[in-house]
Amino acid sequence: MKQFISVDDVPGVPRLVETALGYKQDPFRDKTLGVNKTLGMIFLNPSLRTRLSTQVAARNLGMEVVVFNIDKEGWALEMNDGAIMSGSTTEHVKEAAAVMGQYFDILSIRTFPGLKNKEEDYTEKYINQFIKYAGVPVVSLESATLHPLQSLTDVITIKERWQQPRKPKVVMTWAPHVKALPQAVPNSFAQWINAWGEADFVITHPKGYELDKKFTGNAPIEYNQDKALEGADFVYVKNWSSYSDYGNIISTDSSWMMSNQKLQHTNEAKVMHCLPVRRNVVIADEVLDGPQSIVIPEAGNRVWAAQAVLSEILKQQQR
Amino acid sequence: MKQFISVDDVPGVPRLVETALGYKQDPFRDKTLGVNKTLGMIFLNPSLRTRLSTQVAARNLGMEVVVFNIDKEGWALEMNDGAIMSGSTTEHVKEAAAVMGQYFDILSIRTFPGLKNKEEDYTEKYINQFIKYAGVPVVSLESATLHPLQSLTDVITIKERWQQPRKPKVVMTWAPHVKALPQAVPNSFAQWINAWGEADFVITHPKGYELDKKFTGNAPIEYNQDKALEGADFVYVKNWSSYSDYGNIISTDSSWMMSNQKLQHTNEAKVMHCLPVRRNVVIADEVLDGPQSIVIPEAGNRVWAAQAVLSEILKQQQR
Amino acid sequence: MKQFISVDDVPGVPRLVETALGYKQDPFRDKTLGVNKTLGMIFLNPSLRTRLSTQVAARNLGMEVVVFNIDKEGWALEMNDGAIMSGSTTEHVKEAAAVMGQYFDILSIRTFPGLKNKEEDYTEKYINQFIKYAGVPVVSLESATLHPLQSLTDVITIKERWQQPRKPKVVMTWAPHVKALPQAVPNSFAQWINAWGEADFVITHPKGYELDKKFTGNAPIEYNQDKALEGADFVYVKNWSSYSDYGNIISTDSSWMMSNQKLQHTNEAKVMHCLPVRRNVVIADEVLDGPQSIVIPEAGNRVWAAQAVLSEILKQQQR
Missing domain, CATH: 3.40.50.1370 (Aspartate/ornithine carbamoyltransferase)
Known part of the structure; x- marks a missing residue:
């Protein structure tokens, strides 16, 4: 699995479900799979279950985790190509995503829809900009139109x-x-x-x-x-x-x-x-x-879902 | 020790003091006690010493730590049973505490009093709701009426x-x-x-x-x-x-x-x-x-106090 | 290296550059150097690259990392000696820095200039107060007048x-x-x-x-x-x-x-x-x-710069 944005990224749902239930039985069976790998978790919106369960899942696999509330701990991102950035946005997603791709082996991100512009939301403009520029696998922590975890x-x-x-x-x-x-x-x-x-x-x-x-x-x-x-x-x-x-x-x-x-x-x-x-x-x-x-x-099962997804991406990276 | 809310949870104060002073002499002597265990640290209010020293203490025991500023990174919790949640609270403590109990082996929480309603504060309504629903040991990082660490x-x-x-x-x-x-x-x-x-x-x-x-x-x-x-x-x-x-x-x-x-x-x-x-x-x-x-x-001694408390709860869980 | 505030703290720039490029070739070659050591990362201002790359660098060396947005997760610090603290500041840097020095082996801090008072900014009043009271090596994550990483x-x-x-x-x-x-x-x-x-x-x-x-x-x-x-x-x-x-x-x-x-x-x-x-x-x-x-x-090179700096300080501490 090269990314996890929708079910279309999953080669087989039943097999992924089995992987997750396997981790539920034995959470630490792949404790070394993610050693020396880092998961970046980027939040543009609040989160409880996704935030907490994905951290636990990544650590179960031995991954490092870096959490970043980009809106509160960083600054506003520009999402529009060609923008003359003389307004309220401080950094373009082209740089922000690419730089985070330099630091993390997997980049996960939560971004809600504006619910104002159907076209913008349903083309998944935000997460697609991250995917386009990150250069590493992207995992959705909920995007404008889907919440696959x-x-x-x-x-x-x-x-x-x-x-x-x-x-x-x-x-x-x-x-x-x-x-x-x-x-x-x-x-x-x-x-x-x-x-x-x-x-x-x-x-x-x-x-x-x-x-x-x-x-x-x-x-x-x-x-x-x-x-x-x-x-x-x-x-x-x-x-x-x-x-x-x-x-x-x-x-x-x-x-x-x-x-x-x-x-x-x-x-x-x-x-x-x-x-x-x-x-x-x-x-x-x-x-x-x-x-x-x-x-x-x-x-509670959110942990095993996230762990299955991360493990599949880590295994793909090992090849 | 099954929880740490007040001195009444402590079988013997002198023994716990000795445990803490033991860790001060040799911080890493129980470095594997908390391996594969996760401490959730939930803040409804700001903190410096408690926040930092407890993280260090948990890592000294090999525990994973997940910090969550629920007010800033999540949303407002409903604490009243039977509430019709059509107002400003987004999630009931019944769910929030129980879900965090699914992810963490020990749940620690800081919650200040409102100082408006003595009855509500002195019945420790907030932390008691967490204790009631978490399903895992709860450690006070300061509650309405007590600060045992x-x-x-x-x-x-x-x-x-x-x-x-x-x-x-x-x-x-x-x-x-x-x-x-x-x-x-x-x-x-x-x-x-x-x-x-x-x-x-x-x-x-x-x-x-x-x-x-x-x-x-x-x-x-x-x-x-x-x-x-x-x-x-x-x-x-x-x-x-x-x-x-x-x-x-x-x-x-x-x-x-x-x-x-x-x-x-x-x-x-x-x-x-x-x-x-x-x-x-x-x-x-x-x-x-x-x-x-x-x-x-x-x-500085805050580290050893927290480490002693966490170690006693971990030992209790091993039995 | 005893601290990292400016180039004046560096015994030799070319050697530090070589150390960094060595880590770029082999990120985990000193994976045990920082074991049982904790880096505190204190932010008085927002950060993306410094925040994320330094965390990755520290973990590459096996260090624990504690991130603290003191302005958002804590409270306002008093920087003036002799102040009668009856106003908006809750804690004096004398205590805050000294206490963090009790918890961390290395203290890193980001603090921007006010750009109002040249004298205050160019004497590096803020970071110098931290250096004065922390009692442990201080690493600048950008100060009023310099950004050495x-x-x-x-x-x-x-x-x-x-x-x-x-x-x-x-x-x-x-x-x-x-x-x-x-x-x-x-x-x-x-x-x-x-x-x-x-x-x-x-x-x-x-x-x-x-x-x-x-x-x-x-x-x-x-x-x-x-x-x-x-x-x-x-x-x-x-x-x-x-x-x-x-x-x-x-x-x-x-x-x-x-x-x-x-x-x-x-x-x-x-x-x-x-x-x-x-x-x-x-x-x-x-x-x-x-x-x-x-x-x-x-x-991307920010990781190797931070890793070189942290490694030099850790080696100094081992002596």
Whole structure:
């Protein structure tokens, strides 16, 4: 694996899932793989799980880690080619990325979308500039439209809990929120579940919240949440802002909040969320505090996802 | 030791002091004890000594360290159970603590009191929420009402300097300050000196600055500073805001500032302070720059206190 | 080497350059030199290259690294002796530096000039207070008037690219900028090129931008940029604010921006800059994106410069 920006970078999802579950069994089995290699972790936006779990994963492989909050500890980057830099940006990504490529063996980066300009966000302008100039493998810690470390984690979490011969029914449901959020997590979840191919996948949301078909593919959309939840084995709850009416909130319908009543439609479904979750807005306390929630072990699996990804890139570099 | 929140978590203070002094003699004698273990250090408030010394201590034991300024690098946490999270908090401590418990073997955290609500502060609501949900041992890097790593350091610092058969006279004296400060350091110092039992302990402050008896116990209070200082072997200087008139400044009497003239009442007392100290407000330059100040080696001992605490918890986990 | 504040701390520049180039060939040849030693990296100002490259360098030597953004993660320091600290500063450098000296084997620090008070900046008041009180070797990560890690890097970068028997002609040229910048980089470059002695060195800038002779020595100043560039083998581009009209911008003449047209005067000169660089203000895109720019490998060499410096101090400590 030469980079990790989307599922398209992964030669085989099932094999990567197996690698991750192997690390979960034996975290330190490749403790020397990353010795004398350094992972740079660059944050243009806040992070909790990604920040912490990826550090642990890299150290499990013996890698050095350097964390850099470029917005707070550095300065504003210019992303536009040809810019006359007489304004508020201090350094061009051409230099910043290339220089970090001199220091790190793998460069990982988190950058959120502006949610103002669909074209700019959906061409992944920011992370692509880093990829173009870094000269070393780039790992996404969440980009404008995708969050592949989260999605790999989610597949791992479903896989390790599903032993039956039939495919599980996985329902991704929109839920309300007070802020306009990116589509990165739902885009990415859809893309990975489709690529994995081992689930019956349904998406449910109010009309107007359709995601980019590039990621959802042939996954059926059911606008009736109760109907979508029928027989579900896993329910993936997430808010996102509109893709068509780009970056806007077009529903705050609280009846879409996940509750125990909603779960009664399901096949005792396990409830997943990428976190952070706003309690009693997105998911009710009764669900998060109940036996069907698996959000904490799901977050725990972030370590093994990151470790699998880093290990594949390190192995590629050794060749 | 299963956690380190107050002296009540410590099976025996003298033994822990010996462990710390052992590390001071030979910092790397347990260099492999913490291998493949990770300490998470979570800051909700600024820190210098605690932040730096604890990192050094953990690495001396071979532990990995991940530092996270959750307020600056993450987001605001919700601490109230049952909250409908439609406001400014992004993640509930139930998730944040539990997730960090998935990544770290020991979770350490700094959280200051609001000094607005005595009940909330004195029930240690914040750190107790972390303890409740983390699922791993929690170490206080200073909480609303206590600062046990500082107090253990202070006992170590007195112990290593006192060779006489009689008990030393230790006087904790209030001093003026320009801001309303927590009672955590003086509460904790009183609690530890009492539990240690190897000192004659006197507290002096203006009327109205009485601390919670839960921590000071039977320690005599002398309202005349000069009289309290008579024959003191160690003088512990510290400002705090009022406990009874909660969180307020009720005296700015500059005659309480520690000076050489004040020290003349003592038995050539050594002068201690947890730092940071506002020079010429809390303690005069002539004292801090003079031969009786031991504030720098006191701060140096923070490493050995933290190392002793972490080592005891690691040993407990090995059982 | 007992500290690294200016070229005056270096017993021999050529030998230090050789040490650095040796590490570039074999980064891990002294992997155990820094084991059980800790480097503290204290930032009072933002940093990208220095922050990241020095961490990598220290780890290459097996050192532990603790990074501390004292302004953001700590509090404001008092630098004035005798201050009555009833204002906005929370801790005196006397304590802060001495305490950090208790925790770290080497203390490195970045502190920019205020550009208001020439006397205060040019006596290097801030870093000298740290040196005075730390009690351990201090390494400058850029101070008010000098940036020696950058300058050592620059000498390395010239040295490794120059194989001819004659001395290379090195021209340092002022360039326009939108903000008033320190003189640290040009002062330091001049000081190091002079001390190195293996280049023909010329400085060019508009009148009024003369640097402190203490650093530039006998280097000729040519006010005609085109004439200065004639036959140059290396062009070092940098903006700085006025030294005589202290801290002010006295020219914004865009004709001083480095361009391909300007480079035609040179001997196919390599173009250097310490970065960050404002594109199309200081240097044109056509130069930075062209074959004569060596700013990225120059930045890459920061690792080997830092590693050479740290190794020399560690070796000194072993004696």
